[in-house]
Amino acid sequence: MNREEPIFVAHRLLDEQILDCDGKRCGRVDDIELQGSPPRVTALLVGEALYPRRLPRRLRGLARRIAGPETWGSNALRIPWEEVDEINAAVHLRGKAEELGLGYGDDPENWLVRRLPWN
Amino acid sequence: MKAILKVALGVIAALGGFLDIGDLVFNTQAGALYRYDLLWAVALGTIGIAVYAEMCGRVAAVTQRPVFDSIRMRLGFGTGLVALVASTAVNLLTVAAELGGLAIILTLLFDAAFSLFVVLAAIGLVVAVALLPFGGIERIFGYGGLLMLVFVAVAFHQSPDWGDVAHGFVPSLSSSTLYLYFVVGVVAAALMPYEVHFSSSGAIEEGWTEKSLKENRLNAIVGYALGGILACALVIVSGYLFHPIGVDPGDLGTVALPAQGAFGETGLLLALGGMMFCVGGAAIDSSFSAAYNLAQFLGWEWGRNRGPKKAPRFTASWLVFLFLAVLIVLSGINPVEITEYAVIFAVVALPLTYLPILLIAGDRSFMGGHANGRLSAALGWIYFAVIVVLAIVAIPLLLMTNAGGG
């Protein structure tokens, strides 16, 4: 990785599809955590609670009210950079989605999914 | 040999899946009002959808990105969300229009209450989707849509003055707002974006790779060119039969009338059958398109081939869209009116979904050697300009003409 890489990676990283090691689609990169100087990507942030901060300032308050408060570990997840295996058209993770808490909405354990007629 | 057959099947599916209720409504009315004068607009729209479809298919095959994946990446979350909300609203209207159209066609075939057929049609579509594999759905409705070829036969049977018909392909504008409204309507009806969003997601479901690029190009060029012929036939037969006697085809049944005039009951049944498959297929495509877009934008698991157990949110949202469409149709709004609004609003939303694809298709860092060449890039940008103009004038024209009501 050369020094230009972080900026390029941020451009190719934000909003990308995330796949786990089984190729399961389990969310998108809703935000990125940067730390240090020069800044380095230290984690991917994923979850509905992060949507409001992606909107124009004026709409954020309303969006927060709809999305609900940020609860780390449930509607906002931190995926450490070490979990990232490979980046091409999508971000591939080393582990399984369930182990990282990702893709809960499509998880058979989800209360909504459990109530669907075909489950 | 097998490869040729496969390509032929793909082309046929594209051809049969090209027409939907928007084309039936706008092209027949355009013919009745302006005889062959708007054929050029059909051609303009057909080339446009072929350009867009070819790019989306190529991006999907090379980068494995469906349309709303590209949109979220290129536009970011905020602007992308605008594109998503607009597309979803248009898709919902489209599903309602197609479902209502399907129910009207069924009442013409089996005289019973309209609302009963709305519900039966929705249930029928769910059953078809539940039982058939992805390719099967596309093929059954695509092949069934080939019955629409009867309109080409009707055109030849009527044997219009082909010189006049050819003259209709020369673009002409007039200061009449109604004429301009129909120019926008006819182009927009051919350019309905859900078809492309559906087929590019379908390409990923069917595991397209760079090897599929030739198939993609043939589907787009040959399939849509042949589809365009069907769309032109609708204008020609209506222009020949309805224009001289001043018929205003305000409902779907009238669309099939020229086929009855030419070939009697057989012609009528072929026409109604073809319309049924076209509109039914479009109901499936547009509802799937709505669910694909939502799931892709939010990063959910998606795909008809993943099945409801592996992609529960995707499947559930598809059913919700279908259900909402049923409610819209049952509210009593005339499906033909819903169609007009769906088509006009679709072109208003189109630039936002077209631009990201155009940018990615031309970006070598994503597409490598398959990026837009000079011709594709030129065509792509020319059509972007066309779409932007249409998007700007569409709503003022809709208001000024009272949705074509004069």
Add this chain to the structure above:
Amino acid sequence: MARRVAAAILAAALLLPTAGCGDLSRDELNRGVESLSALAAQGELIASGVARDATKATYARVMAKTLGGQAEHEAEKLADAESSPEVKEERNAAVQVAGELADLFSELQTFAGDEHHGALVQKHMGEVKEQADALVVRLSGEAP
């Protein structure tokens, strides 16, 4: 400023379609009669299918019902509108044409599978269309 202009344009666009309300003008009457002629033409085509046994009865019936409803709606619209005195006579003639048309469609609806009736309705539809067309000529011919 831009917003005010936009609002004015929007208001104008919204008001434009309603600008013609009030008395039934010669122009509006003309348009009404033209649409009656168009309905009659369509009725003639459907009836000819019935007469030649070249259609499906359900199709003819449902179409006759839909188009008949439109004819009736047109008749009511013409009958309810206040017409200016100069076109009073034409207005009454138009109402009569619309009424006849609605009757013909209801006959077609009842006898959608009957070739004999189909031929009769076809013939009458043609006559009604001629009446409507003559009325259009009168309305537009006398216009200043």
